[in-house]
């Protein structure tokens with residue numbers, strides 16, 4: 001068995017191995033190509049941002065040159081000092097012009113003018129940095145917005161099969177976590193990257209222009225600093241991911257304990273739950289402490305590295321000046337300023353690299369998802385056909401690919417326009433599958449489904465679904481008002497009259513009106529919690545409000561009592577007068593005179609006929625009927 005220490009050692013080794021795998025990082029970056037279209041969309045903002053970053057850095061590197069010049073001037077004033085030679089090549093064009101202007105002033109005035117100039121440069125930098133954030137960071141927010149919309153609209157396109165194979169947490173993560181990680185790339189990472197490339201280039205060019213030898217010596221520790229920071233950053237990142245994960249376990253654990261408090265108490269499991277919580281809490285504590293230790297080392301070691309570079313500059317530069325009195329001291333001051341200036345960009349290399357790495361991993365996940373094409377799509381020749389005529393299932397077979405379960409086998413059914421059909425069968429016999437195939441949540445593997453002779457594949461999916469009112473088995477209400485939940489399927493806002501009429505048909509109107517806010521009552525999280533039966537009836541009302549020619553009710557009366565069930569069936573009898581309806585159920589509804597009753601078993605029809613015919617057949621239906629009648633008598 002691997003011990004705790006070995007595991008820890010393994011994790012550390014792994015972190016080091018991962019962190020130095022630069023090739024992998026570079027390869028991973030190809031996934032980020034997908035966001036280039038957004039950079040193009042916001043190109044003017046982006047170009048302006050790059051310009052502001054470069055200009056701000058240019059102003060920043062002017063300050064050491066001016067400071068160096070002032071120090072040299074001071075050196076010249078020391079007793080016995082020789083004038084310091086200024087080579088035009090040594091300075092930036094703007095600095096040369098500035099030196100030409102101030103050189104004739106007396107020393108006092110020169111110092112004041114140079115100080116004010118340095119102050120003005122700092123102010124200008126501040127303004128430019130403001131614009132830099134206003135352009136690049138704002139651009140990243142726009143991209144984040146566009147990308148969230150892109151992901152969301154793709155979710156809407158994908159079909160039922162996709163949702164069965166992906167869990168909600170994973171889907172939510174792509175919308176939130178992955179998109180915000182990509183934003184860290186399109187915003188801060190890109191900004192820091194342009195910043196560090198431009199600042200390092202400007203500083204290094206200036207340093208080499210002045211003293212190649214000294215430059216090589218003082219710059220030597222910086223790459224070591226960059227790599228060290230990158231490695232430590234990766235370790236910190238991995239540790240903080242782990243701490244985050246443990247924290248989320250802890251929160252879920254606590255949340256479940258609160259929600260399931262009645263079960264915990266009734267099963268007297270408080271102690272066990274506490275033990276479980278303590279174990280989670282201990283794991284979190286250990287990892288959080290370990291993260292704090294690495295973070296504690298991080299900043300002091302960074303400061304040490306920078307201090308070392310400054311020390312080398314002063315030491316080597318000072319010795320050079322001692323050996324060669326011609327050398328100017330201003331150069332040493334200038335180099336110390338450059339080194340301090342380089343600290344931030346060099347230390348940012350690590351965090352920029354890990355931000356890009358994380359963004360690439362997130363974008364890879366997003367790309368995989370965005371490239372998933374919905375299986376159910378409109379055929380090129382599909383038309384918006386009105387749903388008229390008989391519904392025919394002709395020799396239909398269907399297997400769920402994810403489980404390999406054959407839900408329908410050579411299923412044949414003909415529902416004449418305006419007929420009411422009862423689809424009955426044991427659980428798992430394939431009833432819901434019939435409804436889902438009719439709505440084209442899936443396509444049949446074999447056989448065909450036609451409405452009025454037109455195959456479903458020749459109709460536009462959206463129009464097909466618009467013309468079918470479907471009450472699914474799992475009731476789902478949105479966190480919105482009851483009225484909005486009922487009117488959900490309508491293109492325009494439903495009139496109060498229509499809402500009430502549908503609710504009356506679904507036998508829920510009276511109960512809604514008894515609520516304090518009536519149809520304006522919020523459902524869900526912070527609203528009123530409706531009972532299972534009430535929710536079912538609200539979802540029936542939602543289907544009825546659409547007034548479609550075809551209705552499919554999937555086991556939607558399972559949570560209502562027998563009296564309400566009869567009331568709804570009677571109402572439906574009136575409502576469904578001209579319409580085609582398929583009612584899926586486990587129970588027999590005697591109140592409604594069905595044109596056909598179909599009994600399914602393991603995906604095939606075992607009985608078919610009217611209520612009377614099936615009673616005479618004396619099979620599954622007749623037995624279920626007798627059982628139900630005797631139960632009802634027993635209850636009465």
Ligand SMILES: Nc1ncnc2c1ncn2[C@@H]1O[C@H](COP(=O)(O)OP(=O)(O)OP(=O)(O)O)[C@@H](O)[C@H]1O
Pocket residue numbers: 164400402403405406407425426427428429430431432433434473555
């Ligand atoms: N999304 C799915 N993925 C894989 N298998 C599924 C899926 N939905 C249903 N099945 C399987 O297909 C078979 C038929 O399921 P279906 O939901 O059509 O039955 P049902 O008669 O409506 O059952 P119930 O009355 O319990 O709702 C079952 O064995 C079920 O396990």
